[in-house]
Amino acid sequence: MPDLDPDEFRRLGHAFVDWVADHRARITDHDVQPAVEPGSVRRLLTDGALAGGLPETPQPLEELLRTVDEVVVPASTLWQHPGFFGYFPANASLASLLGELLSGGLGAQGMLWSTSPAATEVEQVLLDGFARALGIGEAFTFDGGGGGSIQDSASSAALVALLAALERAGGGAWRESGTDGRERVYVTAETHSSLAKAVRVAGLGARALRVVEPVPGTVSMSPDALAAAVAADIAAGLRPVMVCATVGTTGTGAVDPVRAVAAVAAAHDVWVHVDAAWAGVAGLCPELRHVLDGCELADSFCTDAHKWLLTAFDASLLWVRDATALPRALSITPEYLRNAASESGAVVDYRDWQVPLGRRFRALKLWAVVHGLGLDGLRAHLRGHVAMAVDLAAKVRAEPGLVLAAPPSLALVCLRADTGRGPEADDAATRTLVERVNASGSAFVTHTVVDGRYVMRIAIGAVTTQPEHVAALWQRIRADSAALRREPVQPTA
Ligand SMILES: *Cc1c(COP(=O)(O)O)cnc(C)c1O
Numbered sequence: 001m002p003d004l005d006p007d008e009f010r011r012l013g014h015a016f017v018d019w020v021a022d023h024r025a026r027i028t029d030h031d032v033q034p035a036v037e038p039g040s041v042r043r044l045l046t047d048g049a050l051a052g053g054l055p056e057t058p059q060p061l062e063e064l065l066r067t068v069d070e071v072v073v074p075a076s077t078l079w080q081h082p083g084f085f086g087y088f089p090a091n092a093s094l095a096s097l098l099g100e101l102l103s104g105g106l107g108a109q110g111m112l113w114s115t116s117p118a119a120t121e122v123e124q125v126l127l128d129g130f131a132r133a134l135g136i137g138e139a140f141t142f143d144g145g146g147g148g149s150i151q152d153s154a155s156s157a158a159l160v161a162l163l164a165a166l167e168r169a170g171g172g173a174w175r176e177s178g179t180d181g182r183e184r185v186y187v188t189a190e191t192h193s194s195l196a197k198a199v200r201v202a203g204l205g206a207r208a209l210r211v212v213e214p215v216p217g218t219v220s221m222s223p224d225a226l227a228a229a230v231a232a233d234i235a236a237g238l239r240p241v242m243v244c245a246t247v248g249t250t251g252t253g254a255v256d257p258v259r260a261v262a263a264v265a266a267a268h269d270v271w272v273h274v275d276a277a278w279a280g281v282a283g284l285c286p287e288l289r290h291v292l293d294g295c296e297l298a299d300s301f302c303t304d305a306h307k308w309l310l311t312a313f314d315a316s317l318l319w320v321r322d323a324t325a326l327p328r329a330l331s332i333t334p335e336y337l338r339n340a341a342s343e344s345g346a347v348v349d350y351r352d353w354q355v356p357l358g359r360r361f362r363a364l365k366l367w368a369v370v371h372g373l374g375l376d377g378l379r380a381h382l383r384g385h386v387a388m389a390v391d392l393a394a395k396v397r398a399e400p401g402l403v404l405a406a407p408p409s410l411a412l413v414c415l416r417a418d419t420g421r422g423p424e425a426d427d428a429a430t431r432t433l434v435e436r437v438n439a440s441g442s443a444f445v446t447h448t449v450v451d452g453r454y455v456m457r458i459a460i461g462a463v464t465t466q467p468e469h470v471a472a473l474w475q476r477i478r479a480d481s482a483a484l485r486r487e488p489v490q491p492t493a
Contacts, residue, residue, distance in 0.1 A: 004061075012061050019065050023073070024080065024094065027464075031441030032081045034074055041075045082464040083443035085473065088250070088278045088412075089461030092312035099368025100312055103361040111357050113347035114339045120348055123150055123363035126370070131319055133375055134283035134303070137296035140319035142348070148319040149326075149353040150305075150362040154277035155194035157302040157318040158244065160326055160354060162198045164300070165242040165271030167329035175329070179204055184233050186210045186243040188221045190251055192275060195244050212243075219252065219406075219450075221245060223260035230268055242271040245298070247291055248279025251448045251457075253409025255279070259294025266297070274298040277316070281309040282410050285379050288386065291410070299325070308411070308461045310369045310381060315362050318353075327352035385411035385460045388470045392458065395474055401481050405455040413458045414450065417481060427454040429484050436480045443473045 004012065049067045079090045110119030127148025128141040138144040151157045166174045166183065183204050187195050189211055199209050210233070213225040230240045243265050245256040258274060265272045274280075274295050280303025282288040283295075295301055302318045305311035320326060331352040333342075341347045351357050370378065393408040396415045405414040417429035430447075434456050437445050448455050456477075460470060 015062060015065065019068075020094075020097065024464075027078055027081050028083070028442075030073065030078055030081070032078050032083045032444035033438055033441070034076060036075045041071060044071045077444070080462060080464070081444075082462055082466065082469040083473065084462045084465075085458045085460060086444045086446040087457075088307045088459050089463075090306060090313055091308060091310045091461070091463050093310040093369060093373075093463050095372035096310060096312040096365040096369045098372075099365030102368070103364040106361060106364075108361050109358050110361055111351040111359055112337060112339065112342060112349045114341045116361070117347075119359075119361040119363070120350055122361075122367060123350070124148075124348060126363050126366055127317060127319065129370075130317060130366075134280065134292065135286075135289050136283065136292060136301055136319065139296065139321050140301065142323060145323060146319060146321045147323040147348065148317055149350055150366065151302075151316040151318050151354060152314040153194075154192070154275060154302050154304050154316045155197060156355065157300070157316050158192075158194050158273060158275060159198040159201055160330065161271070161273040161300040161302070161318070161320070162195075162202050162242055163329040164320065164325040165273070166202065168271060168325065169239060169241045169269075172328075179208075180239075181205070181207075182237065182239045183208050183241045184210050184238050185241055186212050186221075186226055186229060186270075188212055188214060188219065188246070188249075188256065190214075190219045190249040190254060191244055191246055192250050192277065195275070208241075215257075219249065219254045221256040221261055223257055223264050226261060227264045227267075230264065230270065234268065240268055240270045242273055244273045244275055247274055247276035247295065248282075248409060248412075250278070252406035252414050252450060252455075253279060253412040254406070255291055255409070257294070258292075259297060262294055262297035271300070272298040274301045276301065276303045278304065278307045278412075279410055281305065281307075281378075282382055282386075284375060285382055285386075288382070288410065305366055305369075308382065308385075309378060310373065310463060311366050315366055323348075326354075330354070381463070382411075385465065388460050388465070388467055389413050389458075391467070392460070392470055392474060395478075399478060399481070401485050402477070405450045405453060411460040413460070414448070414455050415458070415477075416450075416453055416455045417484065419485070423453060429481075430454045430456055432484060433477055433480050437473065437476055440476060443469075443476065445473075 080092055108116035108119050110116045113120045124142050131140040140146040185199050185208050210229050212221050212229055214220055215222045233240055245258045245261045247255050262272045279291055283292040300320045305315040305317055306313040342349050350359055389408055389411040392413050396402050396404050402415055403418040405416045417426050419425045419429050431454055434447050437443050446457050448457050
């Protein structure tokens with residue numbers, strides 16, 4: 001038998017679990033972001049553990065742990081570090097890892113209901129439960145005629161939503177003849193790039209993407225501008241297919257007015273996709289649920305459990321109001337996949353809800369999270385980070401030389417330097433603040449550009465981030481900002 005026998009697995013499994021537990025327990029011994037030159041990991045491997053190529057003969061698996069310690073960890077960005085404030089979080093809670101282990105242990109491939117009934121039905125029950133817990137409405141549950149699925153990413157979710165929208169808009173003609181160059185998809189300048197990618201992958205071409213103007217003074221989609229764009233396109237003989245409303249933009253966490261957007265879309269039978277990849281999970285907390293206002297009117301709604309909801313990547317939750325929409329767009333059945341259960345119409349075959357055929361039993365890790373922590377535990381996690389962000393934003397407001405670059409959104413705070421010496425000096429100072437935080441090793445932040453200004457984004461949300469970690473970050477920013485203000489003004493060229 002080429003594999004481990006179960007007893008060896010048990011022994012090694014303990015060692016591997018110990019490794020993970022030790023890594024997490026001592027994660028703050030390491031810098032959040034490694035100082036690594038391009039190619040250095042490859043060189044270490046080809047000069048070391050993999051010199052001479054892949055091993056021809058079995059090697060002790062314990063050795064792998066040593067190489068991971070020596071080569072992999074020192075060259076990894078530690079997304080689970082409590083000082084990780086970059087991008088959006090990618091929570092990989094220890095509870096979810098135990099669910100991952102069960103999923104891998106079963107090793108089932110749930111492409112069809114019949115290839116592993118539990119993989120499908122556990123996912124259905126969990127997604128119905130989360131639809132209710134988020135308050136997005138009974139219409140998105142299987143009981144209500146809709147349904148949810150776990151996709152690998154919000155990007156894939158946007159793509160399949162677009163394909164369902166194309167199918168619906170063309171009345172089936174899209175399946176037969178493809179696109180005709182007249183389809184249009186509505187976004188804003190702040191919509192995630194995955195929508196532009198979905199448009200490209202779907203073969204619509206960049207001209208299909210209509211960037212709708214924001215409500216003046218904000219970055220949120222203007223329903224009036226949307227109505228005008230849709231009407232103008234229809235008058236020009238074009239075909240509005242989908243509008244993507246974002247709840248929690250990647251830049252600053254801005255929220256589009258979903259209810260008003262949906263009303264405009266409904267008048268022209270345009271598919272509404274809500275991309276709430278990061279922020280949507282906040283709906284679990286009744287006091288934060290206002291960010292999902294109007295989402296019950298969407299045709300599809302996506303939020304990532306793998307960002308801020310404790311579940312190890314990948315687990316993007318996608319609901320559709322019409323459970324037949326994705327299969328109508330995506331189902332193709334070769335003879336070898338035919339089976340009585342599918343033919344009976346009594347089951348969901350999740351292969352028809354996604355691009356790939358095969359799929360993992362991702363629901364187990366989500367189940368482990370909600371079983372182990374309870375919805376109350378999830379809410380406490382979200383509320384803790386939101387409270388830290390509220391506190392941080394208040395400190396920024398009160399600090400001379402720093403300003404909020406956008407209204408704080410949930411657990412995201414965007415700030416920039418305000419030197420009083422003009423935009424270029426502000427940008428240079430903010431850039432320096434970002435560099436100094438990241439050079440410290442104990443915290444990591446990223447940046448964006450808001451209104452043409454360079455901005456530091458602080459996305460609070462790692463599983464282990466506590467108020468003291470945000471306080472330490474704030475002390476550094478504050479001290480660096482004060483030091484910068486004391487430095488002599490650089491003459492500009
Ligand atoms: C992160 C993010 C995405 C992409 O998420 P993936 O699951 O990594 O594809 C899409 N939209 C928004 C608003 C995001 O913040």
